[in-house]
């Protein structure tokens with residue numbers, strides 16, 4: 228693993244079975260993630276962007292290994308290397324028991340602060356739960372940590388006795404963040420943490436995450452369906468389309484000089500147009516995203532790509548270096 232990386236995902240593939248007929252046998256499969264490689268550098272925020280259904284949440288769940296243990300019939304392959312104090316470990320190769328040791332180091336924040344918090348538990352119990360599983364803290368130590376965490380996320384220690392429904396969406400997401408931070412993780416996978424919140428609240432939650440990132444020395448994968456959300460906070464951005472990475476590179480490059488036809492289209496759809504792109508043509512994508520059950524052969528984007536050629540059906544394009552640290556999966560574009 229490269230020195231600066233804390234996490235490396237290699238050729239991750241996740242296929243969900245589709246059952247049919249009266250016997251509910253497997254009749255097809257959904258290639259939700261179709262050979263994704265990613266690197267997360269220590270202390271950075273990596274933005275992972277793409278339209279709904281392209282496989283972002285599945286990557287998050289596969290990386291923290293909940294997919295493997297909660298759904299045994301899902302076909303997962305590839306490697307997820309985590310750098311730990313004792314060396315590197317491929318999380319995907321671990322048993323449920325072996326995974327326990329590492330689970331506290333990598334936590335997830337979920338999109339929906341309404342459904343992701345157990346409504347029958349108090350906020351204190353919700354934040355305490357990971358401490359019960361992943362630490363040896365006694366009751367007093369756990370209570371103290373819950374109170375401390377609540378204050379860290381801008382809530383009050385006294386609120387630990389309340390239930391989730393007593394809080395607003397933004398406050399609930401703060402509770403989700405406190406829960407994720409409870410075990411002192413090194414990595415946070417934030418799955419669209421602000422998509423369900425009012426625009427006025429989104430910036431507050433993003434600012435909080437940035438403050439906590441510095442204080443806790445976190446490396447973050449920040450998932451979003453909209454490039455404008457990740458632009459300001461990501462050192463690097465990876466753009467996904469239909470289970471593959473279309474382009475990845477430094478955040479400002481992706482935003483100002485996108486190379487892949489899909490990223491160009493995604494950017495031209497950003498509501499507040501980037502002034503540097505103002506004079507460029509707006510690219511309107513036609514047609515829906517094909518389903519990952521019927522993925523086009525070759526380049527997954529070819530059915531919507533404005534510059535597609537017949538050869539694009541022949542083979543799946545690989546990520547090629549086009550500019551320094553900037554890759555795109557299309558042989559027909561260049562970084563100039």
Ligand SMILES: Nc1ncnc2c1ncn2[C@@H]1O[C@H](COP(=O)(O)OP(=O)(O)O)[C@@H](O)[C@H]1O
Nearest residue numbers: 243257259278279280281282283284285286519
């Ligand atoms: N448990 C599941 N069973 C079957 N298909 C699933 C399951 N979870 C996700 N999918 C499918 O996998 C694809 C990727 O989903 P997801 O990772 O949730 O995308 P995103 O987070 O980018 O919106 C979608 O087509 C979705 O319908």
Ligand code: SF4
Nearest residue numbers: 526529532535539557
């Ligand atoms: S490989 Fe072909 S279809 Fe895919 S992005 Fe490039 S030009 Fe478009």
Ligand SMILES: [Mg+2]
Nearest residue numbers: 283284285418
């Ligand atoms: Mg999702």
